[in-house]
Amino acid sequence: MESKADKIIHNKETCNTNVTAVRDTLYVLNGKWKLPMIIALTNGPKRFNEIQRALGDITPKILSKELRELELNEFVVRKVSSTVPVSITYELTPYSKSLEKVLEELKNWGIEHRERIIASRRQPAA
Amino acid sequence: MESKADKIIHNKETCNTNVTAVRDTLYVLNGKWKLPMIIALTNGPKRFNEIQRALGDITPKILSKELRELELNEFVVRKVSSTVPVSITYELTPYSKSLEKVLEELKNWGIEHRERIIASRRQPAA
DNA sequence: TATACTACTATCCTAAAGGATAGTAGTATC
DNA sequence: GATACTACTATCCTTTAGGATAGTAGTATA
Numbered sequence: 347m348e349s350k351a352d353k354i355i356h357n358k359e360t361c362n363t364n365v366t367a368v369r370d371t372l373y374v375l376n377g378k379w380k381l382p383m384i385i386a387l388t389n390g391p392k393r394f395n396e397i398q399r400a401l402g403d404i405t406p407k408i409l410s411k412e413l414r415e416l417e418l419n420e421f422v423v424r425k426v427s428s429t430v431p432v433s434i435t436y437e438l439t440p441y442s443k444s445l446e447k448v449l450e451e452l453k454n455w456g457i458e459h460r461e462r463i464i465a466s467r468r469q470p471a472a
Numbered sequence: 473m474e475s476k477a478d479k480i481i482h483n484k485e486t487c488n489t490n491v492t493a494v495r496d497t498l499y500v501l502n503g504k505w506k507l508p509m510i511i512a513l514t515n516g517p518k519r520f521n522e523i524q525r526a527l528g529d530i531t532p533k534i535l536s537k538e539l540r541e542l543e544l545n546e547f548v549v550r551k552v553s554s555t556v557p558v559s560i561t562y563e564l565t566p567y568s569k570s571l572e573k574v575l576e577e578l579k580n581w582g583i584e585h586r587e588r589i590i591a592s593r594r595q596p597a598a
Numbered sequence: 599t600a601t602a603c604t605a606c607t608a609t610c611c612t613a614a615a616g617g618a619t620a621g622t623a624g625t626a627t628c
Numbered sequence: 629g630a631t632a633c634t635a636c637t638a639t640c641c642t643t644t645a646g647g648a649t650a651g652t653a654g655t656a657t658a
Binding site for chain 2: 361363364365367368370371372374375381382385386388397420444445447448449450451452453454455456457458459460462
Binding site for chain 4: 599600601603610613615618619621622626627
């Protein structure tokens, strides 16, 4: 019988599993630019310089590196169209859609946290 | 009439709001230790050295710094019990519960991502 | 031929995160 | 009095992230 054990949510193993899974997620989303880039590309495909302009102050070295990492994780594909001259666009993959719920929750929490901070400045705790 | 504009999810302003909110969240959860610490404390209050042991390889300097940051963000309270000698415990606040959905989604995505990677190693893409 | 655009790469540098190691002040135990 | 525990702090060092600046190779335009 494991009916009691089943209810113990936070044994050591579960914790380790949770920590690993959360770290895995943050590992692929980490850094200053990946999420902004993904959000920027939700408008549709963009070229290298367009992304650079959209993000404002990212340098080409960093942009190039981040794009490669997003490609490796299959969030983005690099498409070369054989026009003359070639034009290269980056676009989100269907897999990037799997991040929707994560992004939604991160966004919601961020909004509520900010509101809470502003509220607590107006009326500091006793 | 803004019925059409209402459906445009990804205009520039919305993107900026999303980016800011997501960044706010990652800002308070960032680093190698905060989420593992929060998960470790879901078992109940722990003392300094207990947390250190639970996390395995965190140094006291880092643990101290991270605890201070978690306190500042009101995820953790430091409780001093006036026994002799005093014992100091750290425990999660009710506010830390607001992270539940975020943690859940981060965890779920991490698990699925890992499964996907393992599956793609078994059967590499054509 | 000069200028300018595209999509980058190369080199160097700074700042922040994190870790190793040692030390401190207090209490308690042997 | 020596050792050991608690809850840390202090100092130094390494690693990583990210940025500044310049350059490259190709194409196109004036």
